Amino acid sequence: MTENAIFQPSTQPLTIALFVLPQASILEVASALDPLRNANRQLGSEAYRWRVVTPDGQPVPLTCGISLPSSGPLSAALGADALIVVAGYRLADVATRPLIRDLRRIAPRFLLVGGIDAGPWVLARAGLLDGHRATVHWEDLEDLAAAHPHIDVQPDRFVIDRNRVTISGAAPATDFMLHLIRTRHGAALARQVANSFLTRARPGTEPQIAPAGTDPGLDPRVAVALARMEARLDNPEPASETAHAVGLSPRRLETLFRQALNTTPAAHALGLRLQAARRMLTDTAHPLAEVALRTGFSSPATLSRAFRARFGQPPGALRR
Numbered sequence: 575m576t577e578n579a580i581f582q583p584s585t586q587p588l589t590i591a592l593f594v595l596p597q598a599s600i601l602e603v604a605s606a607l608d609p610l611r612n613a614n615r616q617l618g619s620e621a622y623r624w625r626v627v628t629p630d631g632q633p634v635p636l637t638c639g640i641s642l643p644s645s646g647p648l649s650a651a652l653g654a655d656a657l658i659v660v661a662g663y664r665l666a667d668v669a670t671r672p673l674i675r676d677l678r679r680i681a682p683r684f685l686l687v688g689g690i691d692a693g694p695w696v697l698a699r700a701g702l703l704d705g706h707r708a709t710v711h712w713e714d715l716e717d718l719a720a721a722h723p724h725i726d727v728q729p730d731r732f733v734i735d736r737n738r739v740t741i742s743g744a745a746p747a748t749d750f751m752l753h754l755i756r757t758r759h760g761a762a763l764a765r766q767v768a769n770s771f772l773t774r775a776r777p778g779t780e781p782q783i784a785p786a787g788t789d790p791g792l793d794p795r796v797a798v799a800l801a802r803m804e805a806r807l808d809n810p811e812p813a814s815e816t817a818h819a820v821g822l823s824p825r826r827l828e829t830l831f832r833q834a835l836n837t838t839p840a841a842h843a844l845g846l847r848l849q850a851a852r853r854m855l856t857d858t859a860h861p862l863a864e865v866a867l868r869t870g871f872s873s874p875a876t877l878s879r880a881f882r883a884r885f886g887q888p889p890g891a892l893r894r
Contacts, residue, residue, distance in 0.1 A: 578685065578686055578736065580685050580754070580758075581758070582758070583757070588623070589624065589654040590624045590655065590656045590658060591625050591651035591658070592626050593648060593660065594636075594644075595628075595634070595665075596664070597661075598692075600636045600637070602691055602744045605751075606660065609771070610624060612770050612771070613755050613759065616766050616767060617763065625650065625651065626643065627644060627648055627650045627651045628642075628644040648676050648677065651684075652683060655685050656686040657686075658688040658690060659688070659690070661693045665695055666859075669696045669699060673696075677700045678701060678702065686738070688739035688740060688741060689741065690743070691744070692711065694710040694740040694741075698725060702738065704722070704725065706725060707735040708735065708738065709727065709729065709730045709741070710727070710740065711782075713857075715729055729781065730779050730780070730782070731749055731776060746778075746782070748771070748773065749775060749776045792834060795820045796830050799819075799831075803839075807846060807868070807869055809870055810870040844880065848881060854869070874889075
């Protein structure tokens with residue numbers, strides 16, 4: 575992690591412009607701004623300032639159906655110290671060529687440029703992450719690395735590299751803001767802010783997904799089995815192998831799954847793969863053959879049959 579001048583002790587106010595794209599999540603916006611608001615409250619001064627800008631300067635629709643007020647278009651971000659892009663779904667529609675062009679042109683005017691959730695995709699398309707270490711939401715890590723080989727993609731919660739920051743989602747946005755507060759105003763204030771939200775500051779290098787066994791109330795062996803299934807979507811193993819790997823008989827593992835999740839190991843693993851396929855169909859342009867390959871199905875026809883049985887429609891109908 576290479577530090578930027580922003581991450582130094584300072585008594586000067588810091589202004590952050592959030593460039594919020596349509597279909598972003600309200601949780602990501604709140605996770606970025608509320609720690610700053612709370613830090614101001616704890617300090618009794620306006621150490622952090624912010625403004626929300628949108629592509630057309632109008633209120634922007636979020637995934638929850640609420641429209642977020644805007645201070646103006648992207649040009650209204652000028653004068654801020656940092657510009658952070660907040661993006662979510664439908665990037666093909668919202669990250670237009672004019673938007674990418676304007677972002678590329680305005681980026682050098684800020685000390686720090688960043689992205690939250692799908693925001694790193696927008697930065698990558700603008701060429702603003704070439705030659706940098708970066709992260710993105712765990713569902714998109716492989717795709718970002720394949721689409722942009724000049725980016726050193728990391729599976730971290732957030733990554734700071736020189737004058738770029740990439741943040742993998744809503745909770746890591748809070749982690750990053752706590753890091754920012756700590757570097758500028760000390761660990762005590764960062765802890766006070768974290769305590770206000772009943773959370774803790776996680777380092778950027780912490781995994782995005784909690785390790786197996788950390789789920790409260792879940793048998794550790796079930797947790798390990800779940801982690802194995804999540805890590806093997808493209809190459810699923812038989813339930814008997816999963817049971818052997820966690821030191822149980824297949825029958826005992828099935829009993830534990832029924833008690834904890836009201837399903838069987840095989841059914842749960844299939845559900846994970848079908849949910850992953852559903853996400854790829856709605857969020858990417860991958861051909862059906864690639865979706866099948868990446869979710870462990872032997873052919874598009876096999877995926878289509880399982881998909882129709884689970885969701886009541888074939889993959890093509892959902893994509894349309």
